[in-house]
Amino acid sequence: MNSIPNAQPMANTFFPLFLFFLLFHFPSLSPAKLQLNFYSNSCPQAEAIVRSVMHKAFIREPRSVASVMRFQFHDCFVNGCDASMLLDDTPTMLGEKLSLANINSLRSYEVVDEVKETLEKVCPGIVSCADIIIMASRDAVFLTGGPDWPVELGRLDSLTASQEDSDQIMPSPRANATSLIDLFSKYNLSVKDLVALSGSHSIGKGRCFSIMFRLYNQSGTGRPDPAIEPRFREELFKRCPHGVDENVTLNLDSTPYVFDNQYFKDLVGGRGLLNSDETLYTFGETRKYVRFFSKNQSAFFDAFVEGMSKMGDLQSGRPGEVRRNCRVVNGQSVII
Numbered sequence: 606m607n608s609i610p611n612a613q614p615m616a617n618t619f620f621p622l623f624l625f626f627l628l629f630h631f632p633s634l635s636p637a638k639l640q641l642n643f644y645s646n647s648c649p650q651a652e653a654i655v656r657s658v659m660h661k662a663f664i665r666e667p668r669s670v671a672s673v674m675r676f677q678f679h680d681c682f683v684n685g686c687d688a689s690m691l692l693d694d695t696p697t698m699l700g701e702k703l704s705l706a707n708i709n710s711l712r713s714y715e716v717v718d719e720v721k722e723t724l725e726k727v728c729p730g731i732v733s734c735a736d737i738i739i740m741a742s743r744d745a746v747f748l749t750g751g752p753d754w755p756v757e758l759g760r761l762d763s764l765t766a767s768q769e770d771s772d773q774i775m776p777s778p779r780a781n782a783t784s785l786i787d788l789f790s791k792y793n794l795s796v797k798d799l800v801a802l803s804g805s806h807s808i809g810k811g812r813c814f815s816i817m818f819r820l821y822n823q824s825g826t827g828r829p830d831p832a833i834e835p836r837f838r839e840e841l842f843k844r845c846p847h848g849v850d851e852n853v854t855l856n857l858d859s860t861p862y863v864f865d866n867q868y869f870k871d872l873v874g875g876r877g878l879l880n881s882d883e884t885l886y887t888f889g890e891t892r893k894y895v896r897f898f899s900k901n902q903s904a905f906f907d908a909f910v911e912g913m914s915k916m917g918d919l920q921s922g923r924p925g926e927v928r929r930n931c932r933v934v935n936g937q938s939v940i941i
């Protein structure tokens with residue numbers, strides 16, 4: 606057997622120690638390679654645990670799973686799927702929780718905490734928060750009646766977060782189809798992906814805050830968006846009158862606890878809640894997909910799974926780690 610001559614006994618003794626130190630004290634420096642069944646040896650129960658905690662959350666508060674599903678979009682678009690949006694602010698870092706798109710809007714962070722705590726008891730330090738978001742989003746769709754699909758895992762959690770990046774990237778509910786097509790194309794997501802992924806608004810709710818301009822001053826006209834169907838418009842006026850508490854919530858489609866293609870049927874009927882939803886029907890390039898998905902639920906499901914998988918592949922290539930607590934980087938103390 607060939608062995609390396611024992612010329613440097615000190616190095617021989619310390620090299621394995623040094624390697625151990627590198628592996629366990631420094632985060633990975635290259636993009637993680639994602640694969641199916643990533644935890645099958647290191648934490649075989651991981652996917653079942655995520656699903657069971659999500660199921661409990663769904664029973665406790667049906668909307669919470671939609672709120673968690675939204676995390677995948679807000680995580681993956683801002684510097685890749687790295688759970689940066691779960692980090693709490695620190696004295697030296699303004700995180701993403703208070704960014705324009707997230708403040709008073711993203712919710713149900715505690716469901717991810719519960720998943721993480723359960724996983725840490727069974728396989729400490731193994732399952733990343735970034736992977737939890739991906740699994741939990743898939744489970745939210747399945748638990749509300751949508752498709753189920755295998756997800757590739759092995760992501761690492763970021764060491765930092767950026768409110769500024771989130772502010773610059775995340776689209777407004779006022780966005781029109783052209784700007785959304787443009788944004789999604791930067792992530793190699795097609796027009797079809799955009800429309801299919803917007804179908805996530807088949808579950809969950811939005812606030813009056815997100816539609817006030819649309820109801821009372823669309824494009825500075827002092828009038829409502831003419832694309833809103835008149836009876837629906839009256840309903841919205843009643844729910845969101847001038848001076849209302851803008852945190853009052855409304856359903857994003859008419860079946861907010863069921864993942865189905867009703868969202869697209871609603872858009873065809875002029876009953877989309879957000880401007881960024883209805884614009885997909887009023888704009889020619891996206892309209893054909895809205896029509897198609899409104900008539901063919903299984904085509905919507907297939908396109909949605911494809912879009913979620915593509916979005917789930919986004920990675921920044923920055924260093925990462927597996928956080929012990931999704932809200933804080935390892936080694937930093939928890940601020941209460």
Ligand code: HEM
Binds near residue numbers: 671711808809
């Ligand atoms: C296409 C651009 C998109 C825009 C402009 C947008 C915007 C919004 C807005 C404004 C809300 C309501 C927030 C509030 O009023 O507090 C919302 C809710 C939601 N969004 Fe999106 N969204 C987009 C795409 C997506 C994507 C791609 C996903 C997931 C794959 C997603 C998932 C959700 C879910 C599930 C909710 C409901 C959350 C809850 O009930 O707590 N959205 N979105």
